[in-house]
Every structure is written in C-alpha cells, then in structure tokens.
Amino acid sequence: MSYDFDWSVLWTGQSGSWLIQGVLTTLHIFALGLLIALALGIVAGALRTVPIAPLRWLASGYVEFFRNVPLLVWMFFWYFGVPPFLPRAIQDWLFDHGVEFWAGVCALGVYHGARFAEVIRAGIQSIPKTQLEASLSTGLTVAQAYRLIIVPIALRLIIPPATNETVNLLKNSSVALTIGVAELTFQTRQIETYTARAFEALAAGTILYLILCLTIASIMAYIERRVAIPGMIAQGQTGAS
Amino acid sequence: MKRSIGFVVGAFFVLALTGPSRAQSTLEKIDKSGALTIGTRTGSPPFAFINRNNEWVGFAIDLVEQAILPALNKKLNKQIKLEKKESAPATRIPLLTSNAVDLIAETMTDTQSRREQVDFSLTFFVTGAQFLVRKGSPVKNIESIAGKRIAAQQGSTNAKIIREKVPSARLVEFPDQPAGFQALSQRQVDAYTNDGIQLAGLKAKAPKPEEWAIVGEFFSYEPYGMAMRKNDSDFRQVVNVGLMDAISSGRYAEIYEKWFGAKGEVPYPLTPENKRFLQLQVVPK
Numbered sequence: 001m002s003y004d005f006d007w008s009v010l011w012t013g014q015s016g017s018w019l020i021q022g023v024l025t026t027l028h029i030f031a032l033g034l035l036i037a038l039a040l041g042i043v044a045g046a047l048r049t050v051p052i053a054p055l056r057w058l059a060s061g062y063v064e065f066f067r068n069v070p071l072l073v074w075m076f077f078w079y080f081g082v083p084p085f086l087p088r089a090i091q092d093w094l095f096d097h098g099v100e101f102w103a104g105v106c107a108l109g110v111y112h113g114a115r116f117a118e119v120i121r122a123g124i125q126s127i128p129k130t131q132l133e134a135s136l137s138t139g140l141t142v143a144q145a146y147r148l149i150i151v152p153i154a155l156r157l158i159i160p161p162a163t164n165e166t167v168n169l170l171k172n173s174s175v176a177l178t179i180g181v182a183e184l185t186f187q188t189r190q191i192e193t194y195t196a197r198a199f200e201a202l203a204a205g206t207i208l209y210l211i212l213c214l215t216i217a218s219i220m221a222y223i224e225r226r227v228a229i230p231g232m233i234a235q236g237q238t239g240a241s
Numbered sequence: 242m243k244r245s246i247g248f249v250v251g252a253f254f255v256l257a258l259t260g261p262s263r264a265q266s267t268l269e270k271i272d273k274s275g276a277l278t279i280g281t282r283t284g285s286p287p288f289a290f291i292n293r294n295n296e297w298v299g300f301a302i303d304l305v306e307q308a309i310l311p312a313l314n315k316k317l318n319k320q321i322k323l324e325k326k327e328s329a330p331a332t333r334i335p336l337l338t339s340n341a342v343d344l345i346a347e348t349m350t351d352t353q354s355r356r357e358q359v360d361f362s363l364t365f366f367v368t369g370a371q372f373l374v375r376k377g378s379p380v381k382n383i384e385s386i387a388g389k390r391i392a393a394q395q396g397s398t399n400a401k402i403i404r405e406k407v408p409s410a411r412l413v414e415f416p417d418q419p420a421g422f423q424a425l426s427q428r429q430v431d432a433y434t435n436d437g438i439q440l441a442g443l444k445a446k447a448p449k450p451e452e453w454a455i456v457g458e459f460f461s462y463e464p465y466g467m468a469m470r471k472n473d474s475d476f477r478q479v480v481n482v483g484l485m486d487a488i489s490s491g492r493y494a495e496i497y498e499k500w501f502g503a504k505g506e507v508p509y510p511l512t513p514e515n516k517r518f519l520q521l522q523v524v525p526k
Contacts, residue, residue, distance in 0.1 A: 003338050080423055095390060095429050100413060177395070178420065180413040186395065189331050193396040196355045198335045 009195040010204050022187030023208055029104050029183060030170045036109025037169060041116025042155075046146050048121045059117065066114035071175050074111050078103035079179040104176035112169045119161045123154035156227050163220040167213045184208060267343050267469065267476035272317050279305055280328030280342035284417060286442040287506035288348050288366075288465075297325055300500040301346040301467075304365060304484070307492060309344070309467075312483030329416075330396030334358050337470050344469050344480065348439065350398055351466035360473070361466035362480045363522045365493075367515050369459025370399040372432040373425065373440040375452060380432040382457035386410045392421040392430040399434045402461050418443060436463045442507045485523040493519070 009015060040062075047059035066074070079100060083091050094102070127150060135145040174185040182190075188205035192198045271277050281289040281302060289299035306323055313321045326342050333349060336342045337359055351361040372391075374380045380389055387409045393400035395414040403410055413430055415421040422443050425433040433440070437455060444453045467484075469477060487493040494511075501509040 076420075079429075080427060083429065084427060091428070096411075099429065178416055180392070180415050180420075180424075182414070186414070189396055192331055192334075193398075194354070194401065196334060196352075196358045198331065199338075202335075 003199065005200060006197060007200055009191065009197045009200050013194065015191045015195070018187040018190055019184070019204060019208065022182065022184035023212070025101075025182055026170070026173050026184040026212070029101065029108065029173045029176060029181065032105045033108030033112065033169055033173065034166065036105065037112035037116050037165075040110065040113025041120055042151060044113065044117035045120025045154075046124065046151055048117065049124045050142060050146070052142075063114045063117045066111055067118070071107065071111050071172055072178060074107040075104065075175055075179050078106045082106075100176070100180045103179055104173070104181045108169060108173060108176070112165060112172070115165055115168075116162070119158050119165055120151075120154055122161070123158035124150055126157055127153055153229070156224075156229060159220055159224040159227075163217055166216055166220065170212055170216060171209065267473050268317065268479070270340070271313065271321060271343060271476075272319075275319070276322040276324045277305070277310065277313060277344065278324040278326060278342045280326050280333055280336045280345045280347070282329070282347045283327050284419065285348050285439060286446060287500040288438075288442075289346070300366075300496060301348075301465075303496045303499070304487065304493070305344070305346045305467075307496060308487035309480055309483035312479050312486065316479050330394070333468065337468060340470075343476070344467055346467045348436065348465055349468055350436075350463045351468075352398065355468070358471065359468040360471050360477055361468055362477065363484055364464040364466050364518075365484055366438070366465040367518060368436045368438040368463045368465070370402065370434055370461040370463065371437040371440055371455050371457045371459060372434050373422075373443060373453055373455055374432045375425075375428075376454050378431060378454070378456075380456065383407060383460040386432065389431040390429070392424050392433040394418065394421060394435055397435065398461055398463065399436070403434065406460075422447070438507070438509055441509050445507045488519050489523050 010019070044059040044062050047055045048063065050056060082103070083094060083099065086094070131153070132145055132150060135149045136142070140148065173183055176183055177186040177189075185205060188201040191201040191204070195201070279302075281297075281299070283289070283291050283297065285299070287299055288301045289297070292298050302325070310321055310323060326336070328336055328342065328345055328347060330349075333345045333347075334355070337345060345359075349355075351364060355361070372380055372382070372386070380386055380391075383403070383406065386403070386407055388411070390411045390413060391403060392413050392415060393403065395416045400412060400414050403412055413424065415424065418435070418439065421430075421433045421435070424430045426447075433443075435443075437459060440455045444450050444455060447453055467480060469480065484493075487496070497511055498505065500506050501511070
C-alpha cells in the first residue's frame, strides 16, 4: 500500500504554532519536574546511605513506593485523587489555574525523584567509605560531610546514568496527555485530528523529541567535562581497595 | 537539511508501509486469508465495547456481522471469519493504510479532510455534539460555555469546533471517555462534550444516571461511516451493498432496536428524519 506524503501540513494552518506550543509545554513540565526530581532524588538518595536507620527507612519507603507504581497511575493520582482532599476554595482555584499541568509536574517530579534517588545512592556508594570517615575525622558533622564532600563528588560520578534519567523524564512527560496536558505528543495528535495526516504528525513529533533528547545529552556531556575531577572515576575506585 | 530529514523519515515510513507483496485489493486479501479484520473500539458503548460478560460487542460490530459479512460471503462465495482489533482516533487511519485492518467500524465521523486519506461507506448513524452536565448546571448550550472549563475527547471534531467558536472556553482534552467523565463528576470541569449518542451511553452507564443531563442543540453534525483504504471501490461496493440491504430489509432496524430501543443498552429512538435519511441512501438494485 502506498502513501502520499504531504509534509506541508506541518507548517500550513496552525500546525506550526501547535508544535511550538507543544515543545514549550513539554520543556516547561520537564524543567519543573526535573527540579522536583533532583531535589527529592538528592535528599532521598543521600538519606538511603546515612548511618541513621530511621532516615534510611523513610527514604527507602519513598523510593520503593513511588518507583514501583506505573507513572500513568501517578498521573491519575495527582489529578483525580489529590484535589478532593483539599478545601473547596482551593479546589476551585486549582481548577481555574491549570490543575492538570501541576498534577503532571508533581507526578513526573515525585516518580522520577524516586528513580534519581537510586542513581544518587549508587553514586554515593561508589565513593570509598574512607572518604566519609576521613571527613568525619576532620570534625565535620555527618550532615556537613554529606553536603560538602560526599554529595558533590557523587553528583559528578552519576552524570552518565543521570543523563539517562533526564532523557526518560522528558519522554515520560508525554504521559501527561492522559490528564489533558497539551504537550508535544498531544499537539501531534491534534494535527492528526485536523489534517487526518497521522504519519506526518508522528514523524514531526519523533524528530522534535529526538532533537530535545540529543540537546539534553550534549548539555549533560558538556557539564560532565566541565565539572570532572581529573582521574576521579578511574582512580577513586582503585584507591578504595 | 529540512528536506533531507523529511526524506529519511518519509523513506522510513514508506518502508514500514510497503509490505512484501505488491498492492493487493482488499477483496483479494480477504479471499486469501478467509477473514475480514475490523478496527473497532473497546469503550464506546453501545457502538463497540466490552460488556459485563467480557464479550466484545456493539451496534457497529453487529452491523458488520449481520450486514457486511453476508454480502462478503455472497461476493466471495465462501464463509468469511470476522477478526477484531482495537482502534482509537489516533490509530485508525494508520491501521488502515498499513493493512493491519480492512475496515474501521466504530464511531468515526465522515469528514472531508479524512476523505483525502480514506474512503467511507454510506452513513450508518447520525448524531451531533452536545454537553453532558450535572443537573441544574449553568451550561445549557454552546452559547453558555464562555469562560467555563469544558472537557472533550482528544482528536474529536467537537473540540475543534469549540476552539474555533468559543475560544474563551477552557478546553481540557482527555484521550478517553472515562477520564473525561471522571473529571466532570469530580467537578474539575463544568461540562463534558461529545457526540450526543456517546453522552447518552455515558449517562446510561453512570452510577446515578438521574444526576446528569444532556443539554444543548447539536452544535456539530457527526455522520458515522465505516472507513476503508482509498481507491478500492470493489470492496467499498460490497460494504455499501451490505448496509443498503440491511436498511431496506429491516435488518438494520432490528439491530438498532436491540441497542437503542426502549430495552436496549442506550435508549435513543430513531427520529423520523434520520430514518428517512438512511432510507434515501439506499439506491435501487
């Protein structure tokens, strides 16, 4: 079966502005989701390794609970599950101010926070234990040692897996269309609705996601080069044994 | 640069679309495989849905089984089986063009822009967009939705019309009916818009049907047709003859009564105008 491609549907009519709006919304939800995910991930990842048991349990509970439930369920949870518990006035205010967007941000941020936590835990655990012991012996408290020594080193070590997670977060933002967020995938479907040109719309979405993800990967690679501690990854580990 | 990317992606999809065999007519394909594959919905009562007994049934499926299959059997002179696959607004045209299904039999509105991609059978059901609201809601029709939060189905013609006619309405689009209805019942939106018959289906299935009202004149015209691959008039002829025979023999009316009659899944009497419209589509033998 042959199919006649008509790429002009992507820039005639409103398609172009929809795609741009879609990219902007995707970037917006991605940026806010990433902020929450990083904040939660760093805290929970660090707490999972501290020598204080209740804090470790708390962090493990968060990670296991949020990581092991599908993102789609979290989207519905934040959109349909949370608002009914809020006072009526706050509900109305939320419903008038794009609750679907903020529900999407929470779902992405909290879910990916749990995944980031594991990446950060792995980073911290790859740092020789002697580092922590040495920093404690200089008179730092555990909190100071984590804040000044352990977490800054761990964040450098985890850049490659964190790139993975970041790209995943961007792509997973498309799940927000199930609660009505008009992000990039939503807009490609919209173009399909108006033009009945599914393949062109899908191809445009594919290329835009590819560009966005490649941009993230190259930014992360740049950061990795900039903040690298010379010899850290290779020598740090041999030094441990 | 833009052109070369377009070309690469185009080539990719063309490869994906071009099967090993050369263009083969749908009738040849059905004759060879012995099966007619339709794309239909799982959550659009009463047109096509999974019922309480976990059976995939509905008005559109009955029409295919009792009107189109007999016509195919007669044309090909053998018993043709029916196979069903799930389709959705975003996937139904690609399903057809990629040969995954031969016929889309669900709640697909026949439109001019869709006719550039696929061919349609004659119209087998007529409806139009309305609003589902909580009883006593200030939303009465399309004139009273300015500034209100309105839920619609993604990829529907209704969302398109609201966006054009009432840009001040806050439109939230959900991929499926249950999510839109959930948003309405939690008061996250003031009204849910869809084709009148689908709203009637939702209302009938709601836990407390008496709490809900379907309001407003039809603000769009939604003629449902069955879609098939473009430029395959032999197959389209069989489909249309099947539908015409069903309408003139009274078979259509029986199936209609089963699903939309007083005892049906969603009571929705056939108006005299719609009955006349269906009959006028039947051309002489």
